[in-house]
Amino acid sequence: MAALLDRFAPIMSQRDALFGDEGVNPFQVKMDQVLSQTEAMIGGRRTILVGTNNYLGLTFAPEALKAAHEALEACGTGTTGSRVANGTYYGHKELEDTLREFFGKEHAMVFSTGFLANLGILSTLMGPEDYILMDADCHASIYDGVRGSTAQIIRFRHNDAADLDKRLARLADKPGNKLIVIEGIYSMLGDKAPLADIVAVKKKYENVYLLSDEAHSLGVLGKYGRGLPEEVGCEDDVDFIVGTFSKSVGTVGGFCVSNHPQFDILRLMTRAYVFTASLPPSVVASATVNLGLVKNGGALRKRLMRNAQKLHAGLTAIGLKIASENSPVVAVVAPDPMVAVAFWRGLIEAGVYVNLALPPATPYGYSLLRASLCAAHTEEQLDEVIAIFAQVAAKVGLASSPEKQVAERKRIAVG
Amino acid sequence: MNAPTGAEPSPDTLAALFEILKSFNKTGAELAPGTRFSEDLNFDSLVVMEFIAVVEDAFDISVPLNILPDVATIRDLAVAVEKIVAEDKL
Numbered sequence: 001m002a003a004l005l006d007r008f009a010p011i012m013s014q015r016d017a018l019f020g021d022e023g024v025n026p027f028q029v030k031m032d033q034v035l036s037q038t039e040a041m042i043g044g045r046r047t048i049l050v051g052t053n054n055y056l057g058l059t060f061a062p063e064a065l066k067a068a069h070e071a072l073e074a075c076g077t078g079t080t081g082s083r084v085a086n087g088t089y090y091g092h093k094e095l096e097d098t099l100r101e102f103f104g105k106e107h108a109m110v111f112s113t114g115f116l117a118n119l120g121i122l123s124t125l126m127g128p129e130d131y132i133l134m135d136a137d138c139h140a141s142i143y144d145g146v147r148g149s150t151a152q153i154i155r156f157r158h159n160d161a162a163d164l165d166k167r168l169a170r171l172a173d174k175p176g177n178k179l180i181v182i183e184g185i186y187s188m189l190g191d192k193a194p195l196a197d198i199v200a201v202k203k204k205y206e207n208v209y210l211l212s213d214e215a216h217s218l219g220v221l222g223k224y225g226r227g228l229p230e231e232v233g234c235e236d237d238v239d240f241i242v243g244t245f246s247k248s249v250g251t252v253g254g255f256c257v258s259n260h261p262q263f264d265i266l267r268l269m270t271r272a273y274v275f276t277a278s279l280p281p282s283v284v285a286s287a288t289v290n291l292g293l294v295k296n297g298g299a300l301r302k303r304l305m306r307n308a309q310k311l312h313a314g315l316t317a318i319g320l321k322i323a324s325e326n327s328p329v330v331a332v333v334a335p336d337p338m339v340a341v342a343f344w345r346g347l348i349e350a351g352v353y354v355n356l357a358l359p360p361a362t363p364y365g366y367s368l369l370r371a372s373l374c375a376a377h378t379e380e381q382l383d384e385v386i387a388i389f390a391q392v393a394a395k396v397g398l399a400s401s402p403e404k405q406v407a408e409r410k411r412i413a414v415g
Numbered sequence: 416m417n418a419p420t421g422a423e424p425s426p427d428t429l430a431a432l433f434e435i436l437k438s439f440n441k442t443g444a445e446l447a448p449g450t451r452f453s454e455d456l457n458f459d460s461l462v463v464m465e466f467i468a469v470v471e472d473a474f475d476i477s478v479p480l481n482i483l484p485d486v487a488t489i490r491d492l493a494v495a496v497e498k499i500v501a502e503d504k505l
Binding site for chain 1: 459460461464467468471472475476477478479480481
């Protein structure tokens with residue numbers, strides 16, 4: 001008889017080979033003290049955080065802290081109930097009203113996490129006669145959501161509107177509704193969906209809906225931070241927007257907004273909404289306040305992008321291969337998982353935290369050191385991060401020669 | 416456990432799949448109806464995605480993700496493809 005988890009044996013040996021020794025386990029990092037949005041004590045060392053998805057740095061916004069404290073005192077530490085039972089307080093309704101106003105949509109539903117929002121909406125929206133066409137690089141929560149759906153699931157090639165078109169054409173004669181599922185910004189490489197092209201394809205066919213997960217683009221793109229649809233100017237063509245409060249909004253929770261007239265029935269049909277406890281009032285209060293800061297966060301968005309460009313240029317000059325461009329995500333490609341782990345450990349031991357991302361969780365089988373920028377990073381912090389990257393890159397054999405680096409810096413300065 | 420269910424797929428369908436699989440066969444495993452995608456060809460989820468996309472285009476069909484748990488061998492896929500092609504003609 002096999003032991004219970006024997007089927008994971010290949011993963012266990014891979015894990016042990018990669019980081020089973022004395023070094024720090026990249027997936028078991030512990031922050032002993034949080035110093036600010038951008039720094040923490042890890043392993044007794046002051047560490048600059050460049051992998052938190054805290055894009056606007058709102059986790060310590062004084063207005064949100066105050067609102068959270070007040071809600072905590074007024075309503076207690078938790079609701080102990082589901083949204084459809086005893087878990088809807090005035091704060092939850094206020095947050096949904098704030099979301100409706102923020103997005104200019106008729107309906108808004110707040111979930112306990114972004115993962116649950118995708119899981120709930122995607123498993124419920126489409127029925128047995130319907131089709132879901134999803135971008136192949138979608139997040140795990142989208143994969144898990146569609147797995148729970150009774151619809152037929154078709155994938156199209158990542159960010160390839162022509163491939164989507166081909167797949168929709170094959171389904172054109174089939175009855176049933178179709179739902180296209182994309183993300184505004186894809187988390188691993190920070191690349192944007194070709195939204196205008198996807199909307200054009202959508203409009204060629206009947207009964208096609210579009211859902212966009214704006215987890216990484218909310219607060220980051222658009223003049224008012226409403227994500228890729230705002231930036232592209234096609235908000236009316238996106239039928240459902242799913243998002244999270246755990247990135248630019250700086251707290252936790254998920255949501256879906258829509259103008260669909262029958263949307264409200266989802267409150268009774270979505271199991272991930274009905275059968276889980278609602279968000280604590282303090283979290284709800286901070287999300288409500290921070291949405292206002294996101295909306296008026298034009299200056300933060302400018303700083304975020306300036307920081308991203310600085311890190312991108314700095315790491316390119318070292319000679320590292322960067323798989324992202326013009327994005328608050330800067331993804332450094334390592335040749336294989338062993339080098340990626342050595343690189344990651346070199347960084348953490350020198351006081352820089354980034355995400356380590358390994359296949360199969362990454363596109364193209366990449367082994368990635370994934371950095372995400374924060375509007376609150378200072379020039380000095382980023383200079384330090386780039387210098388540490390250069391040292392460690394040299395140690396693991398990934399930096400180009402100093403002469404090449406100088407040439408590259410000149411090229412960037414001129415270009 | 417993956418005994419063929421019902422009719423055997425046609426040699427043409429199998430031949431078309433073998434042809435597509437040539438460029439995906441990194442293990443050099445023998446391509447036969449009973450060859451398994453996971454164990455013999457070492458396909459991971461990313462390879463499956465790309466492979467299925469090529470199969471869809473070759474046969475001009477939609478292969479839903481939903482059927483993949485029941486597809487272990489090349490024969491299983493050939494049967495599934497023929498079923499989808501037949502349904503599309505209805």
